[in-house]
Amino acid sequence: MTRKIKPYQGPAGGWGALSATTRFVFGSQQPAANIRNLLRANQVKGFDCPGCAWGDEQGKHFSFCENGAKAISWEATTKQVxxxxxxxxxxxxxxxxxxxxxxxxxxxxxxxxxxxxxxxxxxxxxxxxxxxxxxxxxxxxxxxxxxxxxxxxxxxxxxxxxxxxxxxxxxxxxxxxxxxxHEASGVALTQAIGVGKGTVTLSDFERADAILVFGQNPGTNHPRMLHSLRNAAHNGTAIVSFNNLKERGLERFADPQSPLEMLTPKDSRISSHYFCPRLGGDMAAVRGMAKLVLEWDAEALKRGKPGLLDRDFIAQHTHGLEDYMATVAATSWQQIEVQSGLSRAELRQAAEVYASAERVICTWAMGITQHKHSVATIREITNLQLLRGQLGRPGAGLCPVRGHSNVQGNRTxxxxxxxxxxxxxxxxxxxxxxxxxxxxxxxxxxxxxxxxxxxxxxxxxxxxxxxxxxxxxxxxxxxxxxxxxxxxxxxxxxxxxxxxxxxxxxxxxxxxxxxxxxxxxxxxxxxxxxxxxxxxxxxxxxxxxxxxxxxxxxxxxxxxxxxxxxxxxxxxxxxxxxxxxxxxxxxxxxxxxxxxxxQPGGFYLGNSAARYQWQTGNGKANFGSDPLPASLIPEAVTAKAQGMLSTLQTLRSHDQYNTTIYGMDDRYRGVYGQRMVIFMHPDEIKRRGLQEGDWVELIGVWLDDVERKVGGFKVVAYDIPPGDVAAYYPETNPLVPLHSVGDGSHTPTSKSIPILIRKQDAPRII
The missing domain is CATH 3.40.50.740 (Rossmann fold)
Known part of the structure; x- marks a missing residue:
């Protein structure tokens, strides 16, 4: 097994995905059976892929992705314990x-x-x-x-x-x-709109004018979503991505089922705009967008022009706008820019896309749900949609993307x-x-x-x-x-x-x-x-x-x-x-x-909020008025640390689904044959007196007296905000304190772990 770091230059999908799928399927002990299984995946009279919960596109003969093929082949092995x-x-x-x-x-x-x-x-x-x-x-x-x-x-x-x-x-x-x-999504949406599920269907992605993507990496975690984003981009939909790391699947995608994209250098640009906020800074970013929308609305009314807000929808269906507007007005631009890690100019670009679109979808995943203030962040995303009535109309709504294929059904x-x-x-x-x-x-x-x-x-x-x-x-x-x-x-x-x-x-x-x-x-x-x-x-x-x-x-x-x-x-x-x-x-x-x-393809359970039936205590959709967090890392933790703190997020590699590890490669991030790596911005590496390839140990800092430490991680330069770092789980799960959980959700804060980084000697066995 060759261990190397080699930046990936190609698009997500394409020949890389096809080659990896072929190697995995044909490298198994029963390739013919695996192929038969794949042809029945996500088909009528077939089985639902045991991977992610993304919806099925009806009528497609090949309705699986690279990681779905891995999951199916992994389960179908002839090896037995x-x-x-x-x-x-x-x-x-x-x-x-x-x-x-x-x-x-x-x-x-x-x-x-x-x-x-x-x-x-x-x-x-x-x-x-x-x-x-x-x-x-x-x-x-x-x-x-x-x-x-x-x-x-x-x-x-x-x-x-x-x-x-x-x-x-x-x-x-x-x-x-x-x-x-995913608990934060259910909690926040239930508070805001009365049902803890997304309000859109798969077909809404074909009708949206703009899609705002927060805290997710579909190229690895739910690759079939890339087909929906690719088709939307081809239809002229503006896709604005907010993600702490630059992920290839949100940048470029070559559809393995498209002859044009497989046989020519052509691929699809996914995101029209891509922003990298600080870990935990998404709420501040959305607050900045809302602040701009409210300012532009007020200016338009002052000039005698139609405002940007959907006042009929707000008056008939919502509660709490005045309190929310007061909270937004009290939030300074300095706090927004510092906490989000994005400039006012960058947030203006995102807000302009949102404000100019008639139909908008906001979609998010675990990059949003595993912070202390995750519930408040999702309430803020919902606030943005409520301002312009972006619910219950074709091509508009809220879309939390779940993980396992029936995690939503289990709760139902x-x-x-x-x-x-x-x-x-x-x-x-x-x-x-x-x-x-x-x-x-x-x-x-x-x-x-x-x-x-x-x-x-x-x-x-x-x-x-x-x-x-x-x-x-x-x-x-x-x-x-x-x-x-x-x-x-x-x-x-x-x-x-x-x-x-x-x-x-x-x-x-x-x-x-x-x-x-x-x-x-x-x-x-x-x-x-x-x-x-x-x-x-x-x-x-x-x-x-x-x-x-x-x-x-x-x-x-x-x-x-x-x-x-x-x-x-x-x-x-x-x-x-x-x-x-x-x-x-x-x-x-x-x-x-x-x-x-x-019925072929099953049936739709429906969504009460999409029908403007608000199953909340007051029978309305509710604006939230949470202030931004005082700080993204608790001040008591900062005071306790003896050294330069970083914020760690845990994440999956491309050869991984949840805790199942299919191999040692992370192709789109350029990591091969290894998993014990930590991604850091080049400036952050220099600031710490380190060099790429150095070995470090990670020490968790929390308010108890428990020692949490893991070692043997190789430093890898990556496009990530300075001060933030990333590494794979489950190797870094020992650093997540059991009782560091989200407010209201009790979800572990696996995307915002305060750590110290110390250089160490290379492991004896590499």
Whole structure:
């Protein structure tokens, strides 16, 4: 494996993406099967890609991207983790291996139980595994000693059954991956417009005059979005990007499915304007745009011309404009420019694009949602749209881009630690049993409860919390402190080796595989970022007769723990139509669920805010009036630091999806064969007395007395604001304090970590 830094000069996509996809697919052990799988990805009568939540374009024969192809091929490997592997590898030995090594071993083949005396996992029957879970759960002092974690990969059917199991047991403890990533969007949008989802559909991207992109890197994290942005740019849409790093996918894109762009030097320019604000400076940038729009509106009215604001929309549908205008007026340009890191002239350019467009979409992702003031930032983006009524019209609205393919659907069907009373009332009436009303634990609270010994059993429906969660050593101690940890997984990962006093690994089917139950072949459903619900049916043969569907595993646990309380669990596992009938009876928008799935492409759940139905306390869309943060790094942290602070953001490489690492390259950032790098502006490198290629350690600075430090990072020059740095997770997750969380969202602040950087000797093994 060659380790090098070589700046990437080409566009995103293009031959680079096609070549990487081809190498990954044909370099596997079953290229023909992988190709068949890819042709069924995101197709009617096919399966939904297990990658991102971007919507499907109907009628396309090739509806997958480079990273989707990697995810599908990664899941379809013929390599299996058998009992022989666990006999040869103790848990202690596996703890010393990399995350890449663990997942690269292949698919989990059968249920395994951790024998603590021997330090090895050993085979266990499904019946004995369920009996062990039942013994632990039925021996708890109270239901809230159970934590039920969920990954966004789980289907609507599995997630609904999971929440019904937990609530029938008596708890609302449903920490999930959204708590770690996207929670701020749901909180902010619910406060502002009454629904925590985006208001646009995929077709709106074809109608927009301007698209404002905040804090996201679609070229790596959701590449199919680049097709929508490319088509919009070709239609004359102005695309304004705000992102801390220069990312190739937001600059130039060559569509691998376009002969013209593949056979000629031609590619597509994506962003008409590209701004790099400071980490956490997006709120100030949007505040500056709003300040300009309000100034221009006042000037136009003074001259007797039409104003820029949509006053009819504001008067009829909104509340709080006067307070917001007062807050904007009280915000100085000096504070805006210093905090955003952008000049007034740059913000004027962005505001001019916004003000001149009839239809505007604002879209954002985790670069916005993982800060202390993320909720306030999303409220500010919403404020900007409310000023000109940019909601509920074709080509205009708000678009949070989620991560995993069904993270939004999981929340819709009940994976929520703070469910609303109306949902619990419907469950209680339908299933004729009381539902717990106590608020449950989010992900951070669940980790703390496990650390404190208040939570005794941790069950994970997918995911890899040991690698995904902040403060990695604390998370590992939390899992080890549990009496029982249960991981429902497709492949080996870090959470399996950071296990409780007793531990189970339960192997499940993947999204690409056939799911045949007693009533015949089954399909599941997912909801994308645009509130489209559609069917997904695997096409590949399962790799092992011991693997079970997630739905069947949940039903087996519930039957062992609860008997036939609430429902006949086994009947639901036998026929997923029955689960969908329960969903239809208890969730508005899912009426005639099974019948509506017959429509090609599924059906649209709708969005109340897009219809101007504001499900807020006052029945209006609400302007927020949050002041800008006093500082982007808490003053107490700055005072505690003994040295020059930087702000670190964690991010993915191009050969990575969430915590799954497919390889050691990050092509678009010019990094090959390695992951232990830190991106810094050239001026920042000089200011610190460093040189590109130097080795450094990163020391977290926080208000507690915990030492947080990781080392062995190579300095790489990159186009990023001075004072800000970036590095990959999960390697840098140990630097994120468990209780450094967003106001109102409790999401870890993984995009704004105060650190010190110190030069060190080169690692002995390079």
């Amino acid at each position: 058998t009992p022989a592997f666990f006999r040869a590898h103790s848990v202690g030995k596996l703890q010393r291996q990399s995350d890449y090594f663990l997942e690269y071993q292949g698919r989990l083949e059968q249920p395994m139980y951790l024998n603590r005396e021997r330090g090895h996992y050993e085979p266990i029957s499904w019946e004995n595994a369920f009996a062990l879970i039942a013994r632990h759960l039925n021996g708890l002092d109270h239901p809230d000693q159970l934590e039920l974690y969920t990954s966004g990969r789980a289907s609507n059917e599995a997630a609904y059954l999971y929440q019904l199991f937990g609530r029938s047991f008596g708890t609302n403890n449903f920490p999930d991956c959204s708590n770690l990533c 069907v009940g994976i929520n630690e703070q469910p609303d009373a109306a949902f619990l009332d419907r469950l209680q009436q339908h299933f004729k049993q009381p539902m717990p009303r106590r608020p449950g634990h989010n992900a951070v609270a669940a980790i703390q409860a496990m650390l404190d010994g208040e939570a005794k059993v941790f069950i994970a429906l997918g995911g890899n919390i040991a690698a995904a969660a902040p403060d990695t050593p604390a998370t590992a101690r939390a899992l080890a402190n549990c009496d029982l940890t249960v991981q429902i997984s497709t492949k080996l990962n870090r959470s399996h080796v950071m296990a409780g006093k007793e531990a189970l690994i339960l192997p499940c089917l993947g999204r690409t595989e056939e799911d045949v139950q007693a009533s015949g072949p089954q399909f599941i459903t997912v909801e994308d970022s645009f509130s489209m619900v559609h069917a997904s049916q695997g096409v590949a043969k399962p790799k092992s007769p011991h693997q079970r569907s997630e739905t069947a595993i949940i039903a087996g646990m519930a039957q062992a723990v609860l008997g036939n309380k609430s429902v006949d669990w086994q009947a639901l596992a036998n026929n997923y139509d029955l689960i969908r009938d329960h969903i239809a009876a208890t969730l508005p928008g899912f009426e005639q669920f099974n019948e509506r799935l017959q």
